[in-house]
Amino acid sequence: MLSPAFTHTGEKLNRVIGVLFSKAKFPTARRLGIGMMIFAGLLTTAVSSAAQTGPDNRYCRPGNVADFGAATDGPAYLPKECIYTAISGTPSPGRVVYLPSGANLQAAIDNASCGETLLLQAGGVWRTGQIMFPAKPCDNYHWITIRTSAPNYELPPEGTRVTPCYAGVSGLPGRPALHCAKVKNVLAKIEFNYINSGPLMFRNGANHYRFIGLEVTKQTAGVYVDSLAAATVGSSFHHVIFDRIWFHGDAKDETTRGVQLDGSTYVAVIDSYLTDFHCRPISKCSDSQAVSGGNGRVPMGAYKVVNNFLEASGENIIFGGGAATYVPTDIEIRRNHFFKPLTWKQGQPGFIGVTFSVKNHLELKSAQRVLVEGNIMENTWGGFSQAGFSVVLTPKNDGTCWVCEVTDVTYRYNTISHVAGGFQLANVLSGAGLGARAGERYSIHDLTADDINNAKYGGNGVLAQINTQINSRAPILQDVSIRHITAFPNLELLNIGGDWSPKMTGFVFDNNIVNAGPFPIWSTGGRTSNCAYTDVPVKTMKFCFYSFSFTGNVIIADPSRFTPASWPSGNSFASSVSQVQFVNFSGGIDGNYQLLDSSRYASASPGADMTAIQRETAGVR
Numbered sequence: 001m002l003s004p005a006f007t008h009t010g011e012k013l014n015r016v017i018g019v020l021f022s023k024a025k026f027p028t029a030r031r032l033g034i035g036m037m038i039f040a041g042l043l044t045t046a047v048s049s050a051a052q053t054g055p056d057n058r059y060c061r062p063g064n065v066a067d068f069g070a071a072t073d074g075p076a077y078l079p080k081e082c083i084y085t086a087i088s089g090t091p092s093p094g095r096v097v098y099l100p101s102g103a104n105l106q107a108a109i110d111n112a113s114c115g116e117t118l119l120l121q122a123g124g125v126w127r128t129g130q131i132m133f134p135a136k137p138c139d140n141y142h143w144i145t146i147r148t149s150a151p152n153y154e155l156p157p158e159g160t161r162v163t164p165c166y167a168g169v170s171g172l173p174g175r176p177a178l179h180c181a182k183v184k185n186v187l188a189k190i191e192f193n194y195i196n197s198g199p200l201m202f203r204n205g206a207n208h209y210r211f212i213g214l215e216v217t218k219q220t221a222g223v224y225v226d227s228l229a230a231a232t233v234g235s236s237f238h239h240v241i242f243d244r245i246w247f248h249g250d251a252k253d254e255t256t257r258g259v260q261l262d263g264s265t266y267v268a269v270i271d272s273y274l275t276d277f278h279c280r281p282i283s284k285c286s287d288s289q290a291v292s293g294g295n296g297r298v299p300m301g302a303y304k305v306v307n308n309f310l311e312a313s314g315e316n317i318i319f320g321g322g323a324a325t326y327v328p329t330d331i332e333i334r335r336n337h338f339f340k341p342l343t344w345k346q347g348q349p350g351f352i353g354v355t356f357s358v359k360n361h362l363e364l365k366s367a368q369r370v371l372v373e374g375n376i377m378e379n380t381w382g383g384f385s386q387a388g389f390s391v392v393l394t395p396k397n398d399g400t401c402w403v404c405e406v407t408d409v410t411y412r413y414n415t416i417s418h419v420a421g422g423f424q425l426a427n428v429l430s431g432a433g434l435g436a437r438a439g440e441r442y443s444i445h446d447l448t449a450d451d452i453n454n455a456k457y458g459g460n461g462v463l464a465q466i467n468t469q470i471n472s473r474a475p476i477l478q479d480v481s482i483r484h485i486t487a488f489p490n491l492e493l494l495n496i497g498g499d500w501s502p503k504m505t506g507f508v509f510d511n512n513i514v515n516a517g518p519f520p521i522w523s524t525g526g527r528t529s530n531c532a533y534t535d536v537p538v539k540t541m542k543f544c545f546y547s548f549s550f551t552g553n554v555i556i557a558d559p560s561r562f563t564p565a566s567w568p569s570g571n572s573f574a575s576s577v578s579q580v581q582f583v584n585f586s587g588g589i590d591g592n593y594q595l596l597d598s599s600r601y602a603s604a605s606p607g608a609d610m611t612a613i614q615r616e617t618a619g620v621r
Helices: 004-022 028-049 105-111 537-544 610-617
Strands: 096-099 117-120 125-128 131-133 144-148 188-192 200-202 206-212 214-218 225-231 237-243 246-248 255-260 264-270 273-275 289-293 303-306 309-311 315-319 329-334 337-339 360-364 367-373 376-378 389-393 405-419 421-427 438-452 462-468 478-489 492-497 505-510 513-515 521-523 554-556 572-574 582-584 592-595
Touching (some): 096 105, 105 117, 105 125, 214 225, 315 337, 389 405, 389 438, 405 610, 421 478, 438 462, 438 610, 462 478, 492 537, 521 537
Parallel strands (some): 096 117, 117 144, 125 188, 131 200, 188 214, 200 225, 214 246, 225 255, 246 273, 255 289, 273 309, 289 315, 303 329, 309 337, 329 367, 376 405, 389 421, 405 438, 438 478, 462 492, 478 505, 513 554, 554 572
Antiparallel strands (some): 582 592
């Protein structure tokens, strides 16, 4: 926080700037020059006087030096590269250029030198077509910063998420309360007034741009917009940071996505708010995302998506799914609130009257070395082309991505709630009948997954589907580890499918507290050709996996349907939730799933590490 003395000085200087700009004695250029010098002093003082308030670089050191601890988490390799996103690591030491509302932003960008800062008038509006960001000879010591002119104390500090409060909006219907300390428009607003992608477009080689304190949206109602920020066709860009930005579409119009990462390296989306990205079924805009990437003909990664509110009807985040000759690598997805408002669901209170194509929270079709940590994932449902799974890991080659694979995914200290299914981990053929290169080495641990319900959310009511497509050229799913989770699916624990030979291998399901449901470990179909056709847990494990571990679990199950002898040995069984003794089960919806000290299972510490989850997700919602 800035000192009261500095705040008072800043207010005085802002009034001085306003007086100077209102006088006609100086030519426009000179008036702007005076303002630049004064504001440069204010900005410099703010940066030098205020202590760092917490930019999140937990796993990254200055100079983009990765520090993820051990090389692996269970079977999965952790990221090897990272992006250091503190403002101190992206300096703009050059001159400061002030732009009043509506001024020619494209000209200012074209004329900007590396190391300069463009100050866009706080509360100002730029209604524009595509703004092109060109390649410049910038480096890690000379970034171009495009930011609101509001001084730092008017914005949330580094490491704190911006909300619509800072654009003068006190709340959004159907979303979590914003709890605005004050409602004041201090962002600079850029409205795209054209069709297709824009307004923020990166030409080939564009590099070292940082955006701070902007509202980026579309202007024209009823017009389809693809991506609000993206590369121009066939281009690549690198070293770009979106910091405290409100990206959003219109409440009922189609806007495909917020940030498109295709063809980029070293890009971060941090402390931002992304809302209203959605598509209607059977339309030009068929699949929407808040953040997407993984397609293109250049190397891709590292990526950092940390401390954002992410909202989209399709996938809140997706990597892969299109033509590519490289696999995106080293992806950090942490402390985000994945959300789909129930006002998009027919039959729910406040339904907005428009049906959107709803799919998943996170989908990976091509990605390697991905850390998903400390996220809250809420609300998704089936009824379109998906079955309402929260997380989908399905490597896919549609004939344009022969290198595509999903490997080395670590999913830890997250929560999933109000969904039709937890995980779909499936190696299957694409519609073109082609297989991806690999799908393997997934580490899933310390997770709570509650309110998984087929009737409410239109899907299977299953914790996880584990599947290699039968009699196909799909790669064998292997080395999947699910440990220390607490989950309450209402129908199925696991839905398994695969060939009798070759079998899947390296499956671990240990030390969990789970509700088995009436169909505990069930076949994906295919009758006797499916290794899981018996629907008996112990037989499915032996028939479908060359090697597996299924032990130390507390399984809440009806013993009249499946006796303990029907399960692999080494597990405990409770006939009801009350026997487990949670602090507050709350019907399996938003409960406190810490075990009471009096629980017979407490000493063995099964289930999720609730203390760690609470620590890692604190402040995310």
